[in-house]
Amino acid sequence: MSTEQVNIKEVAARAGVSPGTVSNVLNRPEKVAQATRARVEAVIRELGFVRHASASTLRAGHSRTVGLSVIDIGNPFFTDVAAGVEDLASERGYAVILGNSSGSGAKEERNLRVFAEQRVRGVLITPTGEDSRPLDRLRERGICVVLVDHPAERPDQCAVAVNDVTGGALAVAHLLAGGATRVGFVTGPAAIRQCADRRQGAERALAEAGLDPAEALREVPMAAMNARAGQQAAEQLLAAGRLPDALFCANDLLALGVLRGLLQAGVRVPGDVALIGYDDIDFASASAVSLSSIRQPTYQLGRVAVELLLDECDNPGTHAHQQIMFQPELVVRESTRRP
Amino acid sequence: MSTEQVNIKEVAARAGVSPGTVSNVLNRPEKVAQATRARVEAVIRELGFVRHASASTLRAGHSRTVGLSVIDIGNPFFTDVAAGVEDLASERGYAVILGNSSGSGAKEERNLRVFAEQRVRGVLITPTGEDSRPLDRLRERGICVVLVDHPAERPDQCAVAVNDVTGGALAVAHLLAGGATRVGFVTGPAAIRQCADRRQGAERALAEAGLDPAEALREVPMAAMNARAGQQAAEQLLAAGRLPDALFCANDLLALGVLRGLLQAGVRVPGDVALIGYDDIDFASASAVSLSSIRQPTYQLGRVAVELLLDECDNPGTHAHQQIMFQPELVVRESTRRP
DNA sequence: CCCCATCCGACAAACGTTTTAATAGACTCG
DNA sequence: CGAGTCTATTAAAACGTTTGTCGGATGGGG
Secondary structure (H helix, E strand, O other): OOOOOOOHHHHHHHHOOOHHHHHHHHHOHHHOOHHHHHHHHHHHHHHOOOOOHHHHHHHHOOOOEEEEEEOOOOOHHHHHHHHHHHHHHHHOOOEEEEEEOOOOHHHHHHHHHHHHHOOOOEEEEOOOOOOOHHHHHHHHOOOEEEEEOOOOOOOOOEEEEEOHHHHHHHHHHHHHHOOOOOEEEEEOOOOOHHHHHHHHHHHHHHHHOOOOHHHHEEEEEOOOOOHHHHHHHHHHHHHOOOOOOEEEEOOHHHHHHHHHHHHHOOOOOOOOOEEEOOEOOHHHHHEOOOOEEEEOOHHHHHHHHHHHHHHHHHOOOOOOOOEEEEOOEEEOOHHHOOO | OOOOOOOHHHHHHHHOOOHHHHHHHHHOHHHOOHHHHHHHHHHHHHHOOOOOHHHHHHHHOOOOEEEEEEOOOOOHHHHHHHHHHHHHHHHOOOEEEEEEOOOOHHHHHHHHHHHHHOOOOEEEEOOOOOOOHHHHHHHHOOOEEEEEOOOOOOOOOEEEEEOHHHHHHHHHHHHHHOOOOOEEEEEOOOOOHHHHHHHHHHHHHHHHOOOOHHHHEEEEEOOOOOHHHHHHHHHHHHHOOOOOOEEEEOOHHHHHHHHHHHHHOOOOOOOOOEEEOOEOOHHHHHEOOOOEEEEOOHHHHHHHHHHHHHHHHHOOOOOOOOEEEEOOEEEOOHHHOOO
């Protein structure tokens, strides 16, 4: 392993300037004379010099990386968010360190620890909601944090989110408009804010329709929020006897699983049960019975989050914390279309 | 921003030892006496010390990060691979820097540059195939590279892949067994090796069935490999007149798009056209007509790749380069089930 | 009681960059 | 022609770790 990495000193020697000047060429090119700059740049190319990010971070005190911790990278919703994050970060010259918490507070804490060690410039996180202290500690260390798909808990922080209460209400109001009176809510862990908010929206819609949420809404909580869990939920519902008129699933993966489970059991959708999901992932429109859903601006969510984060990092003086709340949108497809 | 980061020196002072000892507690705990270690660890917790990864990397000459560059993070295939990578890397104490090349050689090169700057321990990459020189340069710098979902090009490198020729042959042999004689191949850019190999497998299957690939196989190349491109492919096929008996799509996203396009136009699947995809993503079984596909051990692919990479990094002496080739598996569902 | 072996821990020198203050020229303008 | 003002560059001091070497203490055996 003859790893003879070229460093700034060699470049400087070869170009006949001081290391400081090379650094200036790299970081504030406008500070250095045209001719010198050209010469240094030529040497950089010739020697194949690549700046040592760690040395740079160590000295400058901040890195060109951001940490991203999501709840489930297997969920297309988060994948889209991640794509938005990656795109903008990369445009701005930042690298993204990815952490998948799988909804576990412990894994989330591990991710945050890694981010802290790496001295990331900032952190984007969809919190699991289990324990907010590790996140507070991070902020105490002076690391900017932007909450993603999660409203701010305090005014001194940035957050981008989509109104999940509205979304839940949209979904259930739509089911009620289709004639449903008893609605099942297939959801994930109650600690996950998205689930709680969507439920709240569902209850609001029921109340507005003059129904008692305690009676008209039946919750089916699952440990995970993927298609497998959805299929299990369908089995539970079937085993429990009479089905609700309609099912609202806290995300599309659950809904697709539920759909599969119901169809396999010979239940007609939407004939016997209307079904609506959440997130409007790409696959929602391609499923056996195309899935009604609630659409969110996912990719945008990721981009805007990075935008806010970098603004906060770069202009700590003038930065105004923002809580951006997008509005979700109902997408009607076959799974709720009553004949 | 009162960012008073605790460093190793403060910990040392507080614990009444030298900085070197604190470092030993962190990196080779067995070298330091039980009592001292306990004392230092207590102070670390008390002061909330977090090691500065950049300083560590700078001095030690290597980091605890790996770079991962994939072709399309929006594709569940790669998401699964990424999940496997992230899981094992995180178990081993490594952070993952994610780069999405979107199939573009230029973006791939940018990713590799970032990895080089970060002095990652190693790189996992599904190459776009456009230009292999940046990758070679990386290897010349002494950075380990493991190819993911791509066979090794030379014996002195590690690679994990799934046999795409076999997969292509499996798919087309299955279509032929169902009675097809003219097969359409909806695919992505020819530079992408997966596409080329799957095509080769398709031709082999045709030849083995006594058909002339030049006549029996019609290629529909698309610029992207997502559902949108698939739908466009369907439109092209419909506009071009008589449809093939069967369609083989180079991945499931294309297949789902094609399926949607065909169904919207009133074409029956599998009645009029049989359809098979590739990757067996979760959603393949949930689509309007459940999708036959070729299954690959995706999550495993990611884990094994990290395993090989870290072995190569940690034991440069004894490490034996391996080219691991998994075998794909045919999954038959409705979309190829002829009455 | 002394010597030797063993084990801990301290010391100090890097690692490659950024950045501040200082310097040397070049130019302007009276 | 000289004082003053820029501008372009340099020198040197950090940043927080790791690591090889070395000294000192401890304990056991002769």
